[in-house]
Amino acid sequence: MNRRVAVVGHGVIGARVAEELARGGVDGAELVGIVVRHAPDTPAGPLLTLEQALDAADLVVECAGQPVVHEIVDAVLSRGSDLVVTSVGALLDDRLGPRLGSLGPGRLLATHGAVGGLDLLASAARSGGLDTVHVRTTKKAPALVRDWMSAAEAERITQSPEPVTVFSGGPSEAARLFPDSLNVVAALATAVGSTDRVTVELVGDPSATRTTHEITASGDIGDYSFVIRNTPSAQNPRTSAVTAWSVLQTIASLTGRAPLIA
């Protein structure tokens, strides 16, 4: 099946996804246009309103942030189009999480994004055999400062010569407090089907040159450990450069020419 794809957002991830689709980089997927707030200088495809995108596309790809997921999810899925979300943290929000089972007829899919191993962890969780799942994310310290932090907290994060723990808690709070930095946690919690068993630690490291996601999980079925060291995007140090390619892989998995491993 050929997919007609509209991309929402034209930042670091959206622009790369749209450019690759426009050059035919994903077999069986064609870019019909992009939905933006502000017109970019060199858009990868025709600019569309969401309504126009829904007329033209059967697959919408969100690359614009958690608020946008809430804005578009009902319109896309009720039209029967599929929605791939990059801002996976939105799935843990009370506005969306409890409704996931009743949305449609379009399908909602979350990309694995900046991490991997979720297929195996989902399999282990399916067996009922995972007791604990932990993710420790380390990013360059200044990228973790947020507007809601006190000046003292911002200073603690940016001035420390050593790595500092910026957050420790559960996935829902992580996705709410760091909506553009901990979507991977929501993807992990969604894969294992639990927010209760997942714990999160976010670390700011002044000397980090890579973004590190250390995922460990354990139970009767086995012990698992994945260490992912991503190169941050040069344009947006909060985002790992591989994420756009993960979104493209997720799109590829929805085409008639899906990769043998997706």
Ligand SMILES: NC(=O)C1=CN([C@@H]2O[C@H](COP(=O)(O)OP(=O)(O)OC[C@H]3O[C@@H](n4cnc5c(N)ncnc54)[C@H](OP(=O)(O)O)[C@@H]3O)[C@@H](O)[C@H]2O)C=CC1
């Ligand atoms: N799952 C994962 O592993 C990861 C997920 N993410 C998620 O992906 C999102 C995008 O990341 P990234 O590309 O690096 O971020 P950027 O800030 O580079 O780009 C975000 C883009 O979204 C646009 N946008 C915001 N609101 C709207 C709207 N209402 N309609 C259309 N466009 C809009 C912005 O436009 P404008 O220029 O007008 O502000 C901007 O161009 C992040 O916010 C995060 O939620 C990021 C990294 C990893």
Ligand SMILES: O=C([O-])CC(=O)C(=O)O
């Ligand atoms: O890009 C990353 O490494 C992770 C990230 O920002 C997110 O999960 O939102």
